[in-house]
Amino acid sequence: MKKNKVASFFLxxxxxxxxxxxxxxxxxxxxxxxxVASGAxxxxxxxxxxxxxxxxxxxxxxxxxxxVMLILAMGDIDISTGAIATLSVVVLGxxxxxMGGGPVALVISIIACLATGSLCGAINGxxxxxxxxxxxxxxxxxxxxxxxxxxxxxxxxxxxxxxxTFGVLSKTYELVDIxxxxxxxxxxxxxxxxxxxxxxxxxTSGGRKIFAIGTNATTARYSGLRVDAIKMFCFTLxxxxxxxxxxxxxxxxxSSIKADLMDGYHMYAIAAAxxxxxxxxxxxxxxxxxxxSLFIFGIVKIGLGTLFGFADSAVNLAVGVILILSVxxxxxxxxxxxxxxxxxxRAETAAAKAAH
Amino acid sequence: MxxxxxxxxxxxxxxxxxxxxxxxxxxxxxVGVSIRVPGYIPNNYVNILKNGSxxxxxxxxxxxxxxxxxxxxxxxxxxxxxxxxxxxLMGLGVLQSTLLAFLLAIVVGIVVGLVxxxxxxxxxxxxxxxxxxxxYIVRALIPMSWMLGMNKVAPTDLAPGFKTxxxxxxxLGPLTLPYLALLAAAVVIVTGIFLKYTKTGRNLYAVGxxxxxxxxxxxxxxxxxxxxxxxxxxxxxxAGAMWLAFYNAIEKGSAEGNEMxxxxxxxxxxxxxxxxxxxxxxVVIGAVMIAVIDQAxxxxxxxxxxITEFIKGIxxxxxxxxxxxxxxxxxxxxxxxxxx
Numbered sequence: 001m002k003k004n005k006v007a008s009f010f011l012x013x014x015x016x017x018x019x020x021x022x023x024x025x026x027x028x029x030x031x032x033x034x035x036v037a038s039g040a041x042x043x044x045x046x047x048x049x050x051x052x053x054x055x056x057x058x059x060x061x062x063x064x065x066x067x068v069m070l071i072l073a074m075g076d077i078d079i080s081t082g083a084i085a086t087l088s089v090v091v092l093g094x095x096x097x098x099m100g101g102g103p104v105a106l107v108i109s110i111i112a113c114l115a116t117g118s119l120c121g122a123i124n125g126x127x128x129x130x131x132x133x134x135x136x137x138x139x140x141x142x143x144x145x146x147x148x149x150x151x152x153x154x155x156x157x158x159x160x161x162x163x164x165t166f167g168v169l170s171k172t173y174e175l176v177d178i179x180x181x182x183x184x185x186x187x188x189x190x191x192x193x194x195x196x197x198x199x200x201x202x203x204t205s206g207g208r209k210i211f212a213i214g215t216n217a218t219t220a221r222y223s224g225l226r227v228d229a230i231k232m233f234c235f236t237l238x239x240x241x242x243x244x245x246x247x248x249x250x251x252x253x254x255s256s257i258k259a260d261l262m263d264g265y266h267m268y269a270i271a272a273a274x275x276x277x278x279x280x281x282x283x284x285x286x287x288x289x290x291x292x293s294l295f296i297f298g299i300v301k302i303g304l305g306t307l308f309g310f311a312d313s314a315v316n317l318a319v320g321v322i323l324i325l326s327v328x329x330x331x332x333x334x335x336x337x338x339x340x341x342x343x344x345x346r347a348e349t350a351a352a353k354a355a356h
Numbered sequence: 357m358x359x360x361x362x363x364x365x366x367x368x369x370x371x372x373x374x375x376x377x378x379x380x381x382x383x384x385x386x387v388g389v390s391i392r393v394p395g396y397i398p399n400n401y402v403n404i405l406k407n408g409s410x411x412x413x414x415x416x417x418x419x420x421x422x423x424x425x426x427x428x429x430x431x432x433x434x435x436x437x438x439x440x441x442x443x444x445l446m447g448l449g450v451l452q453s454t455l456l457a458f459l460l461a462i463v464v465g466i467v468v469g470l471v472x473x474x475x476x477x478x479x480x481x482x483x484x485x486x487x488x489x490x491x492y493i494v495r496a497l498i499p500m501s502w503m504l505g506m507n508k509v510a511p512t513d514l515a516p517g518f519k520t521x522x523x524x525x526x527x528l529g530p531l532t533l534p535y536l537a538l539l540a541a542a543v544v545i546v547t548g549i550f551l552k553y554t555k556t557g558r559n560l561y562a563v564g565x566x567x568x569x570x571x572x573x574x575x576x577x578x579x580x581x582x583x584x585x586x587x588x589x590x591x592x593x594x595a596g597a598m599w600l601a602f603y604n605a606i607e608k609g610s611a612e613g614n615e616m617x618x619x620x621x622x623x624x625x626x627x628x629x630x631x632x633x634x635x636x637x638x639v640v641i642g643a644v645m646i647a648v649i650d651q652a653x654x655x656x657x658x659x660x661x662x663i664t665e666f667i668k669g670i671x672x673x674x675x676x677x678x679x680x681x682x683x684x685x686x687x688x689x690x691x692x693x694x695x696x
Contacts, residue, residue: 131677133683134676137427138629141620142672145665148669152666270488280482315496317492320490324485324490327481327486331481
């Protein structure tokens with residue numbers, strides 16, 4: 001019994017992800033050392049400060065992933081997240097410039113940005129809960145086109161630029177000193193948010209309800225959960241998180257805003273959540289896994305890009321392979337163990353027959 | 357009594373043919389555009405046919421995949437990859453025959469479709485995740501600077517015969533029919549016959565509507581699912597060759613994001629995304645509708661791609677919601693008639 005517990009702890013998905021992360025770090029460190037030794041590089045580049053600095057662009061969609069995660073846990077899918085983020089920052093920029101700048105305008109427009117994101121999420125949630133015959137993917141595809149076009153209607157093809165007060169936002173992209181290690185502020189905020197999500201999703205009944213809906217929505221409804229209200233809330237929260245992602249993105253992009261800012265971000269967020277153990281079938285996954293997989297994607301991109309000199313597309317190839325294997329390997333190992341069990345049983349029956 | 361009798365065919369028809377409301381929307385759209393832009397249909401039908409054909413071919417494959425209850429979002433990656441591969445082989449002088457080029461493109465598509473199908477049926481990975489991953493992988497293979505030294509395919513790479521094969525028109529009296537559209541029509545007819553009149557085609561519906569019942573009847577579910585993905589891959593590969601032959605150029609980012617419009621064409625046509633229901637006629641109407649919107653919006657004065665997508669999004673939402681609401685009304689009436 002005890003042995004099984006230990007084994008199941010080591011076979012938990014989060015542990016495998018940690019192992020993958022460590023393995024990648026070791027391989028990249030060896031490659032780094034080899035490059036220094038052979039004289040290809042003057043000094044090592046794969047060290048903690050550099051990785052922390054390099055992680056920033058890949059952590060941008062982390063907040064969005066937290067939202068997408070909830071939706072996947074409920075068995076739905078949302079592909080309009082990138083468009084929601086874009087629309088909310090467009091609202092942010094347009095309102096700020098309309099009000100003529102200044103700190104008050106900044107606060108008001110940030111509130112408007114978050115409200116826009118939540119509203120967009122609520123629209124998705126409304127459509128998904130009212131029209132259950134339709135696959136959420138189709139609904140969010142339509143709303144994605146709608147949100148993207150709406151952002152474009154607001155500011156056209158122009159790039160918005162801002163005065164110096166607006167530059168406060170780019171502080172979110174800076175590094176802060178913690179015990180001598182420079183850590184991006186964004187990562188710290190994200191980790192704090194992730195802890196909140198972890199506690200909510202795994203340790204309170206509110207979070208368990210979401211997994212219950214994902215496992216079997218009908219059963220959940222019959223056991224007294226207000227499925228539609230919870231779905232509505234989760235979609236709204238996802239919209240909110242998209243707006244937060246948008247604000248960080250503006251900070252990273254030296255405070256200029258265009259209407260096609262975050263096209264394609266939804267796929268990164270979904271990929272990270274899936275690697276973290278969530279599935280479009282719903283009902284499983286963990287926040288720790290999602291956080292780890294965000295770091296894994298970041299480090300894969302840094303390592304393959306800077307150390308091995310692969311092109312961007314080869315890095316995407318690695319992401320695709322990791323994604324398939326992450327779902328395929330548990331399934332295959334399950335099949336294999338079932339097969340072994342059956343064979344063992346058959347051998348035992350044959351032996352028993354022979355003994356008779 | 358009389359009214360009841362006359363009302364029965366209407367909703368019975370609606371339950372039977374979900375594409376009828378869509379046809380009405382399409383006609384309304386065409387009428388509306390024709391009023392704003394006089395002579396819209398006679399002047400533009402060739403362009404509508406040309407631009408809709410590639411999407412139409414992919415939609416046929418997508419229909420098969422949706423029927424068995426899975427989805428394929430790697431089709432445009434397959435399109436770009438197969439087109440780029442045959443284009444580069446032509447540029448290197450390996451491949452000269454047009455027919456061989458088309459066949460090779462289809463084979464490439466079949467291979468990717470087979471991988472998708474195997475992973476999703478025997479590997480039990482959800483199709484959207486499999487095809488998301490394969491679309492990353494296949495698109496990453498396109499530049500292949502380490503393989504064939506190519507970044508994109510330019511018109512100068514192509515064999516002269518290949519360049520012109522699909523850019524010709526067939527003239528039938530006053531009608532001009534582009535070869536591209538004829539090829540798409542052939543694919544539509546073959547798919548339609550396959551789905552309606554062959555045993556294997558009916559098995560797709562059986563697996564999609566109730567997999568367990570199909571298995572009881574002796575249908576190999578996994579094989580049928582793999583077959584659907586293979587068909588979808590083959591049409592995507594064919595679409596790649598068509599794209600290259602029509603535009604004479606292809607690059608890494610070609611057609612990125614267009615898979616959503618292929619899915620949209622199917623959904624507009626009343627195909628159920630959970631599997632088991634869908635007709636080729638609906639898909640044709642859906643694909644034509646998207647092509648019409650694409651062609652009409654610039655003529656109405658909006659020359660921007662984003663605005664086109666905005667209007668497409670609204671129309672898509674409108675059409676699918678209308679479909680659902682009509683379906684609900686029809687269901688309710690059918691229930692009321694049974695006096696329950």
